[in-house]
Amino acid sequence: MAALALGIIGFGIMGERLLRQALPHPAFRLSGIWDPSPEAAARLAAIDPELRMAPDAAAVIAGCDTLYIAAPPAAHVPLARAAIAAGKAVLLEKPLATDLAEAEAFVAEAEAQGARAGVNFPMASSPAVAQIAAWREEIGVPQRLEVEAHFARWPRGWQKDASGWLSRRAEGGFTREVLSHFLFLTRRQMGPMQLLSAKADFPGGDLSETAIQAELTAGGVPVRLSGSVGRIAEDEANAWTLTGAGGSIRLRNWSLAERLGADGTWQMAPDAIPNERMRPMTLRGQMDKLAALTRGEPQGLATLREALEVQRIVEAVLAAG
Template identity: 70%
Template sequence: MDQVKLGIVGFGIMGERLVRSAFPHPAVRLVGVWDPSPEAAARLEATELGAPMLEDAGAVIAACDALYIAAPPAAHLPLARAAIRAGRSVLLEKPLATDREDGAAFVAEVERDGARAAVNFPMASSPAVAQLAAWREAGAVGAPRQLHISAEFGRWPRGWQQEAASWLARREEGGFTREVVSHFLFLTRRQLGPLELLAAQVEYPAGGGSETAVTAELRAGGVPVRLSGSVGRIAADEANSWTLTGEAGSIRLRDWSYAERLDGEGKWQAAPDALPNPAMRPHALRAQMEKLAALTRGEPQNLATPREAFEVQDLVERILAA
């Protein structure tokens, strides 16, 4: 079967990460990129994939079968609509949109028209998440009783994100709740069911910066969920965990990639094939590309749908407005 032709708009951190982690790929071929940054062309050339830096987003859409949108959030929906009108499939970075009403309208358009659109939540393809699901299916947790999501940062944006600090550090589009917590809310939605916000408290610095602390109480499929996150309380760049406790035991996802079970002595034991996140990321992103190829061909896949992404985004925005 012919490879799906992929175009990318936005060759910053996420665009370059995808290319370096997932390519060359047997099902997907990179055919063109556009980014307004003068440095982006040199970084694309350094990947040695031979994909050209095209003159604008329209040229990328014209050249591809599937468009990956890794531009800043305000550009997501205009680019997605242009690609869909041209008959392309789209994979958007999250958040889905910067305006709630426009995001809801886009979801309605996609569902009405049967457009091929998905959002890049790599936990849909995470080997560690698959391990958590297997443990649950084997009865390691039993009936869930509570979930705790923790996201702590030494600084925000994280060290490797400083190139995008102009928007990641701002209240309008950035912040760790949108960028990081949203992944764990997506995981919660997939594992436990619909999410309901009960209460939240957020701390912001003066001057329009993004949040420095968040706490929230939620329910997911009837299970109590506690969320906590902060900036500046740990020395490390980042530490996160998703811990599910049930009548039969506890499991967790730690630091993105470690699936762990609580043993009879109260110690966390990692899955035998657990990998650190840099080593696991290529597996997840290559699987995401395989599923994007399936989406483009109209075949079954389990990428995050625009509706799932919108539900997560809407919840995040309600938390941040608390």
């Protein structure tokens, strides 16, 4: 089977991570990559001196079978529309757009056209999430879910190159960047979400949020959502904790599947590994699904509709500030 031509627009952290998985992947060949930043061009050359930036985004779209969009959020919909109009498959980063109405319109258009499109929520391919799902029956009927993400500072240190937009209220913030992943997990594991109440704190000016709290339901199960900046010493701590009539299970720090033992202590899955080691495995799974999407085969990537539901909750929480 011929290798699929993969184009990448946006060569920040996520673009680089996906490229490193794509280069050895047997289903893909890199057909083009573009980012206007000189720093991005230097990082690309460091990976492989033979790789060169395309002249522009249009050239990448023209030359690919499937397009990965890892540019800042304001560019997601225009690039995706152009690729879909050209008959390409598309994998977008979240959020779908900076404007919810634009996201709504785009999803309706894409669905009406039967577009091959998905959103890069890596938990769709996470081995740790698969373990959590396998444990679901052991805890019985779900009673409540708690989702939390806390940070020493925002953006995180490794995101400094994107701090120009990640730290701003218009496009950035940890609710969009991090809690959205856990809301996707909630939607896929529990069912449709409904926001009941929310509160968001902002430091002033155009800076992104420093704390959020929200109450919602997912598949009828109560969910408590919380997040903060500057209240912990470690760089980041997050958890998705589901409690049922027969016990509790959780996903902690992205990749650690744990269940609450009879002695009241959390017990890690035997094959649990830190996120730094699991991330390549998860992204490989995403690449496998992207190949299937491009070929029109069944796959489990996050759908545009799922991403839109997540964005509706996220934007409603932030609007409560």
